Amino acid sequence: MARKSFDKAHFLHIDRHKHRKEYKRLKKLFRDNAYLVNPNEAVRNKQLLKYWRTRSLLFSKINDCPIYMTDELWFSVTPELIAKFLAKFIRACLPEATKVMDVFCGGGGNTIQLAKTFPTVYGIDASLEHLYCTYRNARAYDVADRIWLKHGSWQHIAAKGRFAKLGIDCVFGSPPWGGPDYLASKSYDLEAALQPMGITEMLATFLSVSSNVILFLPRNSNLDQISRATRSLLGPSGQCRVVYVKTNGYTKGLLCMWGAALVSPKEEQPNVGSDDERPHGQAEESQDERGKKVLVNYDLDG
Numbered sequence: 001m002a003r004k005s006f007d008k009a010h011f012l013h014i015d016r017h018k019h020r021k022e023y024k025r026l027k028k029l030f031r032d033n034a035y036l037v038n039p040n041e042a043v044r045n046k047q048l049l050k051y052w053r054t055r056s057l058l059f060s061k062i063n064d065c066p067i068y069m070t071d072e073l074w075f076s077v078t079p080e081l082i083a084k085f086l087a088k089f090i091r092a093c094l095p096e097a098t099k100v101m102d103v104f105c106g107g108g109g110n111t112i113q114l115a116k117t118f119p120t121v122y123g124i125d126a127s128l129e130h131l132y133c134t135y136r137n138a139r140a141y142d143v144a145d146r147i148w149l150k151h152g153s154w155q156h157i158a159a160k161g162r163f164a165k166l167g168i169d170c171v172f173g174s175p176p177w178g179g180p181d182y183l184a185s186k187s188y189d190l191e192a193a194l195q196p197m198g199i200t201e202m203l204a205t206f207l208s209v210s211s212n213v214i215l216f217l218p219r220n221s222n223l224d225q226i227s228r229a230t231r232s233l234l235g236p237s238g239q240c241r242v243v244y245v246k247t248n249g250y251t252k253g254l255l256c257m258w259g260a261a262l263v264s265p266k267e268e269q270p271n272v273g274s275d276d277e278r279p280h281g282q283a284e285e286s287q288d289e290r291g292k293k294v295l296v297n298y299d300l301d302g
């Protein structure tokens with residue numbers, strides 16, 4: 001691989017001298033062209049076959065452009081349709097926004113669509129391999145120059161408070177749900193099962209970066225825990241908007257939103273922007289009995 005295989009300026013603070021080990025690992029990943037997907041050869045791991053077969057739902061360019069995936073990314077990347085919807089939704093609510101953050105950026109499913117919509121996107125992940133995949137995939141989508149990647153665990157990064165000073169307009173996160181077993185119980189315990197911290201602590205760390213927060217959570221999430229976390233951090237009048245996202249008639253997860261512009265936008269999102277720029281889909285909205293959560297069903301096939 002050529003010497004200029006990656007632009008290290010995009011990997012924040014991975015300095016050749018200060019962080020020798022990380023730098024070397026990153027260089028080796030680039031040199032080996034590690035994790036490149038071969039669209040003509042099925043993945044060896046049988047458990048991942050179903051994801052490989054529907055690979056173009058994850059990245060529509062996967063059959064034509066170099067896309068990079070670790071085993072974990074096959075089942076954790078946000079499908080492109082949802083990532084696109086989310087990026088347009090944020091822009092419709094926050095038309096002036098320029099800087100957004102994707103905590104737990106994984107293989108870049110969300111980072112890429114955010115970078116297609118906003119000029120500056122910060123991506124954070126505890127896995128150097130995943131950050132490398134995000135960068136590579138962003139190159140395939142021609143948006144690598146808009147992204148800045150930080151390696152480390154969110155707990156440590158949030159505690160340092162550096163991102164709080166950057167004027168980030170919206171912070172998004174798709175935290176690990178604990179693998180495909182997340183549906184094993186009827187109600188997903190957002191305090192005990194969500195990684196790397198429970199919903200209240202996670203929301204607090206996100207709110208320390210921006211007042212506009214979005215989390216992508218399991219579809220069976222315990223909504224009372226969301227209400228409690230909201231009130232404990234934002235007071236009794238705090239509000240959260242919960243958007244159920246459906247594709248192919250199947251609810252993929254829910255988007256939980258905090259911040260005035262996201263919870264009570266001046267105009268309803270589907271009517272904002274040109275036809276091309278509108279978040280695509282049908283929304284049904286209702287208030288819960290206490291009026292604290294705005295529940296929305298969003299069917300992307302509608």
Ligand SMILES: C[S@@+](CC[C@H](N)C(=O)[O-])C[C@H]1O[C@@H](n2cnc3c(N)ncnc32)[C@H](O)[C@@H]1O
Pocket residue numbers: 076077078079103104105106107108109110111124125126127130152153154155174175176177195196
């Ligand atoms: C569900 S995946 C995110 C998928 C991503 N939105 C995408 O579309 O590719 C969760 C990610 O969180 C990362 N992660 C897990 N624990 C973390 C931590 N403590 N701090 C930062 N990232 C973490 C994992 O490495 C994984 O890439």
